[in-house]
Amino acid sequence: MAELRFSMEPHGASVVVSVQGELDVVSSQRFDDYLSEASSRSDRVILDLSAVDFMDTTALAVIVRHWRRQVAAGGLFLLAGARYRYIKALWITGLADRLPMYDTVGEAVAAAGPEPGTEAAGGHDARESGEPEATAG
DSSP states (O other): OOOOEEEEEEETTEEEEEEEEEESTTTHHHHHHHHHHHHHHOSEEEEEEEEEEEEOHHHHHHHHHHHHHHHHTTOEEEEESOOHHHHHHHHHHTGGGTSOEESSHHHHHHHHOSSTTSOOTTSSOGGGGGOOOOOOO
């Protein structure tokens, strides 16, 4: 089993969190803490999953929770480099249609845009595709 590593670096107004190794029930609290730190640094978080070797549903739950929290606060939460076999549950539940995903970090950084509220690459605000549905009550 490869050692789990996290790194965080700014890219313009966004912060990119890169994960290397396995995300599972054992590492989920550490993963959650790291994403919380990232969201305290920027309202635009890009999660690079391209070096993830394994991810279970507890890690997916952490991702969904942070995505919802970030968007509810008016920010962005984007995934980059996620492999289908690890995020299959997001597709099955329909969340993949709403959670912004990009093939590369570069594409995600471009979609996040240079300034909050400005138009993202491709002529649309990336926030539009990533908003969770409001719930009654």
